[in-house]
Amino acid sequence: MLDKDNSKVLEDQLSWLQSYINSSEKKSQLYKRTLVIVIISQIFGGAGLAAGVTVGALLAQNMLGTDSVTGIPTALFTLGSAGAALLIGRISQRFGRRAGLTTGFLVGGIGAIGVIISSLTTSIGLLFVSLLIYGAGTATNLLARYAGTDLANSKQRATAASMALVSTTFGAVMGPMLVDVMGNLALSMSIPALAGPFILAAAAYILAGLILLAFLRPDPFIVAKAIANAQQTNGTHLSEEEANGSGTNKRGIFAGTTVMVMTQFVMIAIMTMTPIHMGHHGHNLKEVGLVIGLHVGAMFFPSLITGYLVDKVGRTIMAIASGITLLTSGILAAVGPADSMALLITALVLLGLGWNFGLISGTAIIIDATHPSTRAKIQGSVDVLIALSGALGGGLSGMVVAHSSYATLSFAGATFSLVVIPVVVWSHINQNKGQ
Template structure:
């Protein structure tokens, strides 16, 4: 028989878990953005080499790639809340290392600090998968999109705090440009405490819908399975209840090998990796391109803000679309938007303040569709035993590709201009288009 009087506590418990993830993503956004807004200038000043400033972003992205798989393993072994807490704690330590490096003028230490700082981004990415595990059945993508949407607030608020942070740091006797990392360390420390003390997600990789299906009769008797609290079900279900072997028995590389043999999973992985690679490659060179054509820093900031709004502001819409029409269609929509953005980038004059913002806004929108559609499909298209290891491997591949894209985009810009950067972006989308076309042909053949 169903347990009476549980509906309000159920909704409150599920909402609490999702709310903690949303608040954490907001704090993580502030932590990353407030420090990284001035990181390139800080590195350039510390090393006295202007070109070294570009390595600040690369160090952080590489750090995120390095910790993605270990955090996924930790999530399987000890729970998402432990993995998230460790990721945010590493980021807080990284911020402190950056402060120490700038204070002591030890340049190599700043790169180590920025690499550890990247763990905050890796934890924030893992939070999007955690959101699907506390979502009500059928609302996985929308829950993920809400967690990503919270990044909008943090990403906008972080840079706005940079000047205040610099003043605070100067008042404390720290070198210029170091103060914002105090705010970063503080934000990540709060995030660490928040997830470590309040968030409990013991079954990483088990979706609420699967747990409900597996334990519906035990938890809810003869009641409608959709009335079962997913958090209760996840607490009760073990690996055997979902028909899966223990996830810890599968490594990330093995999970990746298994997944790429399946067209649907391969399509999902390519959607995430290609979307991130295209977005980073074009976005990091846009400010350089605009400055070369005489545009002001204020206009550059406006264009980047439009880009960030496209990335995160529309994420609830993308989540709703995924739950309504399916991940594959939204991924294809995202790929189409990215193609349009790249074509506009190829054709737009460097000083055009109508087409450049339009291209960057569409670039963010296409990324949002590809990331949410791809992340949802990665989660739902594979068996439970490889889900979390695959998520870690995909995020690692995504960040490695983004780091390479950021490094090579400057070379392409110097040799072929901004149009060349966007042409390369179109080439990056070719594998996604090929696999997507093959998937559509296969589905059409199966429906005949």
């Protein structure tokens, strides 16, 4: 009797999957619905990310009473993000995007709650552990860009990824604006004001997770795997490599990873030291905030246009554009007068734009180079490297400036940005040879 019940369940599962395999219209409808759900969840996810990051260093400083630990929260976010990216990628590969992304956001929300409790109990150990866990939300925010691409065709993938990035921006802009409001709310609840933004972070992350849990069904990644398996079985719409059972292009994975890792490294290194550089040359906090605010805007707001260009003019061209844009940014930051707001703004806007070009083109290259049978796991592993490269860039930037200058750092960043060009050209040439 039990075997019959299990058989019936399996037949039902195969039936609904078959309906998506056989109907391009149903696949298209699910693709559009998935984008809407991802966009909504990312708005909340962005709010959770930005609200906590804004005051993390200040909270650590307040609890420990020293400036020497203000860099620890960022380090813990990054470390937690790297570990979570690996875990979420593997959960998504086995159980689908819904399970992986929901887990990541809920864990991030639990981390935010832990930060609140640590502020009430003045427990430094709990604060650091909670910040590490909170990093799961950061990883999930970035990995969610892949969810909308699972059912996209090769001419839609970059655009789909860019939609997730744009929607994250809305939350990321809203979160810091609510810092004072959340601080006052926290005080009314007898919670330290600096923990207030983590109340928003906890609520936003948990809500983002619940939205995905409730509405990201059918799971786009499970459907995409079923379609790919059916095509492989039938031998249709496959390249020779895929027909032989391997849909993985290692050169493409290397190229896409290199683009995203190097752009992250260069962007974080120069961005991290720009406020310090400006402070040393008499710029006030308002001016620093303007430069960094415009930089962050350039990182995300152009995403829809970038996604369109990546899909239309090609991954390789836009990856090369990323390297050239970062090169220009580094040179301007290095040679421009330190008292010139116009040049600093131009350099940092180009820095954000170059990162945007690199992230979206690199994301599309990775998707093109992977097969659904391993795609989510590879994506998670790549995002681990992105997180670690950012941590390395931020850490090394301070050492370079301390032992040399901001100009040296900027020139070094400009030089490193050129690495992406020969790598993507090499990958593109080898890909064309294989066709």
